[in-house]
Amino acid sequence: MKRNNLFYVSFLIILLLISCSERKERSITILATTDLHGVILPYDFIEKKDIDVSLAGVSSYVKSLRDNNEHLLLLDNGDNLQGQPSVYFYNFIDTASPHILAEAMNYIGYDAGTVGNHDIEAGHNVYDRLVKEYNFPLLAANAVNKLTGEPYFKPFVVIEINDVRVAIMGLITPFVPNWLPPELYSGMEFRDMVETAGYWMPFIEKEKPDVVVGLFHSGWEDVEKASGTAGSHYEDGSGSVAGRIPGFDIIICGHNHNLVNKKVLNPASDSVLILEGGSRSENIVRADVTVYGNKSGKKGIKYISGSIIDVKKYHPDPLFITKFASQKKNIDDYVNKTIATFNTSVTSSDSYFGPSPFVDLIHTIQLELTGADISFAAPLSFDVEIKSGPVTTGDMFKLYRFENMLYTMSLSGLEIRKYLEYSYSLWYNTMKGPNDHLLKFRISENGKPQLTNGKAWLKNQSYNFDSAAGIEYIVDVSKPDGERVSIKSFSDGAPFEVNKTYLVAVNSFRGNGGGGHFTEGSGIKREDLRDRLVKSTGRDLRYYIINYLEQKENIYPFTLNNWKLIPENWVAKAIPADRELLFGK
Numbered sequence: 001m002k003r004n005n006l007f008y009v010s011f012l013i014i015l016l017l018i019s020c021s022e023r024k025e026r027s028i029t030i031l032a033t034t035d036l037h038g039v040i041l042p043y044d045f046i047e048k049k050d051i052d053v054s055l056a057g058v059s060s061y062v063k064s065l066r067d068n069n070e071h072l073l074l075l076d077n078g079d080n081l082q083g084q085p086s087v088y089f090y091n092f093i094d095t096a097s098p099h100i101l102a103e104a105m106n107y108i109g110y111d112a113g114t115v116g117n118h119d120i121e122a123g124h125n126v127y128d129r130l131v132k133e134y135n136f137p138l139l140a141a142n143a144v145n146k147l148t149g150e151p152y153f154k155p156f157v158v159i160e161i162n163d164v165r166v167a168i169m170g171l172i173t174p175f176v177p178n179w180l181p182p183e184l185y186s187g188m189e190f191r192d193m194v195e196t197a198g199y200w201m202p203f204i205e206k207e208k209p210d211v212v213v214g215l216f217h218s219g220w221e222d223v224e225k226a227s228g229t230a231g232s233h234y235e236d237g238s239g240s241v242a243g244r245i246p247g248f249d250i251i252i253c254g255h256n257h258n259l260v261n262k263k264v265l266n267p268a269s270d271s272v273l274i275l276e277g278g279s280r281s282e283n284i285v286r287a288d289v290t291v292y293g294n295k296s297g298k299k300g301i302k303y304i305s306g307s308i309i310d311v312k313k314y315h316p317d318p319l320f321i322t323k324f325a326s327q328k329k330n331i332d333d334y335v336n337k338t339i340a341t342f343n344t345s346v347t348s349s350d351s352y353f354g355p356s357p358f359v360d361l362i363h364t365i366q367l368e369l370t371g372a373d374i375s376f377a378a379p380l381s382f383d384v385e386i387k388s389g390p391v392t393t394g395d396m397f398k399l400y401r402f403e404n405m406l407y408t409m410s411l412s413g414l415e416i417r418k419y420l421e422y423s424y425s426l427w428y429n430t431m432k433g434p435n436d437h438l439l440k441f442r443i444s445e446n447g448k449p450q451l452t453n454g455k456a457w458l459k460n461q462s463y464n465f466d467s468a469a470g471i472e473y474i475v476d477v478s479k480p481d482g483e484r485v486s487i488k489s490f491s492d493g494a495p496f497e498v499n500k501t502y503l504v505a506v507n508s509f510r511g512n513g514g515g516g517h518f519t520e521g522s523g524i525k526r527e528d529l530r531d532r533l534v535k536s537t538g539r540d541l542r543y544y545i546i547n548y549l550e551q552k553e554n555i556y557p558f559t560l561n562n563w564k565l566i567p568e569n570w571v572a573k574a575i576p577a578d579r580e581l582l583f584g585k
Helices: 002-022 055-067 085-093 100-108 124-133 193-206 238-244 318-323 325-335 348-352 357-370 393-399 413-427 514-521 526-532 541-552 568-583
Strands: 025-033 072-076 112-114 143-145 156-161 164-172 188-190 211-217 250-253 259-265 271-277 283-292 301-310 338-342 374-377 389-392 406-412 467-469 471-476 485-490 501-507 533-536 563-566
Touching (some): 055 100, 085 100, 085 325, 085 393, 100 124, 100 318, 193 211, 211 283, 259 301, 271 283, 348 568, 357 374, 357 393, 357 467, 406 413, 413 485, 413 514, 526 533
Parallel strands (some): 025 072, 374 501, 471 563
Antiparallel strands (some): 025 283, 283 301
């Protein structure tokens, strides 16, 4: 009897030891940056001033955790190759040296990254080169090689840290063809996020991960608001994936520059942590994960919590600053080169209330470069100024923010008018009298403009506020959307005919359907836009603007005054009040 009891106790002890072994606690921390847009060093090369956020601050935070022997997985969610001259310089000017972004991310010790649409915008030469220079894999399961049907980048990666197997699947917004010329992603197509995630999840499950992370360069939209059907037209598909594809424990979003830290339920009623970390090195998202149970066998119990780390709280890593001192000097020399002299200051803030020297300078250059009949352009920077006097290469990043090509396209006179109707419908209210607002603001629940720190927000993005040059026209804001624009003639006096075909100069973002001006406005099917393209520049428009100004040397920015708003007395009263709402006193 005693021997039986001893056997029974021994058996229980063995079971307890096995159970304890199976329920061993293992903890890791997952960090992620997103939408860095070239903010690598704590210096704004456009405004030429120090800033308090950068990858140098990220480096300090990461080092502080590693010094405490924390088990870290460091990820990035893309859109890093556009925004600051630091990346432009190593994308297109000094292409022989190692790229500063690859060197910086390798120095900090990133483990994986997802490619973003602005990374694709840099073109094959740049992102193909960086794939080789990174010490970590670049992911995007739904960016597919057309010839092979296989992902152009890696679809997912499995990394083991502290006995925890973490699978990371990368996805990019499939909206890339709506913005970028096909030459920039030749041989590649972008497939639906939901379908792609569903396809690859069984492959990931075969790897027996303890934690599955979605690293999606696509904005978050609440599951209950997300698109009910899959489709490559859908820009922000992270919510659709979370709501329809089981298996993810964490989804890290990007692209929309928002801050998100919340949990949702997937179709299997499992909790999914959703994180999104803003932009420009301002924040790091953090997921703390504790796993109990069998390692890489049975799904154990997981505890996952999320937080958003403010990078301003961490001083720039001095070793990081020292390491990249020579690169900073090279970039400084580039941006501080004088290319021309302006005899007057220009500001984008004037561009919302009528013709402005800021936008009209872009119009003038586009017309001269292309020889087109008409130019379309918008203020790509919301509120910047280029002061009179010597103008530098760096100032051109204020005048023209993005690396768009310059297209020459063919449109009928009717399509041109409908294009402008669409643009001004994004821009201006239908005024009932002189006391109404001219601009379309975001409206709060009380029916008045929504204010943040005393300033209003525009309802739509200013980079979609296209005006035209080469024609004379009137915009009547007392009339409803779609009935406002009256085109009188060309600026040289020639008649404008709705049934005649004209050449228009427009950036490649717009020419590929960005903003909806051609599709929703002019009524041209997206698949037919390529047939309207007559020619394209081989380099980005900023490159040609710089060359243009260098050749002219002395620039006298002026307003073309080829369009105006009516009723003039209503507009004249509305402008001062709206300007104060938008920019303050």
